[in-house]
Amino acid sequence: MDRRYDPHAIEQKWQRIWKERDAYRTPDESDRPKFYCLDFFPYPSGDGLSVGHCRNYVPSDAVARYKRMQGFNVLHPMGWDAFGLPAENYAIKMGVHPRETTRRNIATYRRQMEMIGLSFDWSREITSCEPDYYRWTQWFFLLLYERGLAYRATGQQWWCPSCRTILANEQVEQGRCWRCGSEVTKKDLEQWYFRITAYAQRLLDDLAAIDWPEQIKLMQTNWIGRSEGAEIDFEVPGQPQPLTVFTTRPDTLFGATYMVLAPEHPMVDAVTTPEQRAAVRAYQEQARRQSEIERLSTEKEKTGVFTGGYAVNPVNGARIPIWVGDYVLMGYGTGAIMAVPAHDERDFAFAQKYGLPVVEVIAPPQGPQGALREAYVGEGVLVNSGRFDGLAAPAPAGAAIVEWLAGEGRARATVNYKLRDWLVSRQRYWG
Ligand SMILES: [Zn+2]
Structure with a gap:
């Protein structure tokens, strides 16, 4: 027997078998105890997976596998945090609609995650820029709106007079627009807000009920x-x-x-x-x-x-x-x-x-x-x-x-x- 580890032969073989057997699909109903192993959903940029991603996903995958072997019904899903400014900028740079570049990037990420053998239940994959996902964020938003917890008010925003656009804080560099270098000003504009202040006291009181590190609780207390x-x-x-x-x-x-x-x-x-x-x-x-x-x-x-x-x-x-x-x-x-x-x-x-x-x-x-x-x-x-x-x-x-x-x-x-x-x-x- 060849005692050397041959990744090409071994990994491809087992990844094929896992796929054929649908080994990581999590049944909705099970007699086994539940274990939820949730990773953060990555932002699918054009560069593909980084070592930093692997540093997060490999240890949590080891936990998911360990719990499966202990007899748990493990839910270990993956999804894509796919909206945002980087996708917009990437699309502008490449001259392609962000829908296209985002889908392409997601396919690359998924292929690379399979290559390193992560045991996700891909049948539960979600993508935040697809209607089957964001219909639920819209549903939540409407609930908040009906209860008076989402509202519009005038707020001050950074404004670039030459680009004629609002800028996020991180797009203002030393008082100047990141795109054109013009001096920016504050402008009163109608904005949407969530009324989190209605929960200020509850957020504070309920810190007692969670097992966060004391230092984080203190930061939270000061923030409130x-x-x-x-x-x-x-x-x-x-x-x-x-x-x-x-x-x-x-x-x-x-x-x-x-x-x-x-x-x-x-x-x-x-x-x-x-x-x-x-x-x-x-x-x-x-x-x-x-x-x-x-x-x-x-x-x-x-x-x-x-x-x-x-x-x-x-x-x-x-x-x-x-x-x-x-x-x-x-x-x-x-x-x-x-x-x-x-x-x-x-x-x-x-x-x-x-x-x-x-x-x-x-x-x-x-x-x-x-x-x-x-x-x-x-x-x-x-x-x-x-x-x-x-x-x-x-x-x-x-x-x-x-x-x-x-x-x-x-x-x-x-x-x-x-x-x-x-x-x-x-x-x-x-x-
Ligand atoms: Zn500008």
Whole structure:
């Protein structure tokens, strides 16, 4: 007997026999216990299978075979995640319809998967760009729509003025269009969203019930970003509507010495004075060219521009200036913040830079500091806070102030989540 392994002879022979016997078809009904071995469905690109694919599919195939030998009824399916931008680009490059190139690529992938002997049940193959599959994604979409969980709203998208097209985040390179190099801007466009925020609390609560690694659970928790706090109304003289902020630190309200609005906030125009209008417009324009990640970067120095307008601090009647700053985002909270420079590092730096007042309202255990050299972010007792002086902060002082304002209809205790609804429209030809 020849003891050398001859892959050509051995593999072809056994692959033929597996095929003839339909060895990996999984019956719907079986007395054996079930085992579901699901791989991720690859994106069928023009290059064929890579070593990276094999690194995923070979170990899971070994698991599927092991479980079959243990007597399980193993479901080990394969399919193709076949829509998307790469297929569109590949088709443009080759001058062929993406349907043709995608089908050709799938045939190559399937042939290569058979060559390396993966034990898939090909009778269950699915292809996301074929109607027999996407009729079900459409069915799901309609269910979501009927239940109010899929909806249209205006959202800001990157826009290339010379290509006259929307760009995905990854198609914008340093503020320029990847195709033509033009400077891109943000444009308000109607988009489809999934209302995942309706499930924010449930997503958080149910993390307790799953066996994910703690580190992943923590990432998920931070992504949902639950915070308890209050919405506070600041009257703006001459305006019918107050400016509402969300804060997790209502205990510091007496120290709020200015407000900052997101450049896109709907009240910016109304509060801006004629003298400040040109400066505010220019500031809004530069903010439109930045991504949210750039705007929130901790590396970046916080900037802003005075609107010329003032709001009234509801706890002490103080007249406080309203600024516009790009580090405030419209999509989080209310798009407006109250700034407490004495007790927030970012607000302190901003106040120093623009010469805004700093009012100490939380004294550390050793007593009030008077002139602060930096923000005091620790616990303490309230000072300069009227009848709330002496209360421990943040608790119970925060709740006491909210209760008082709530009684006058100027505050509401609320829970806020960082989680946003999921933008699902892509405006793709192939997808
Ligand atoms: Zn372009």
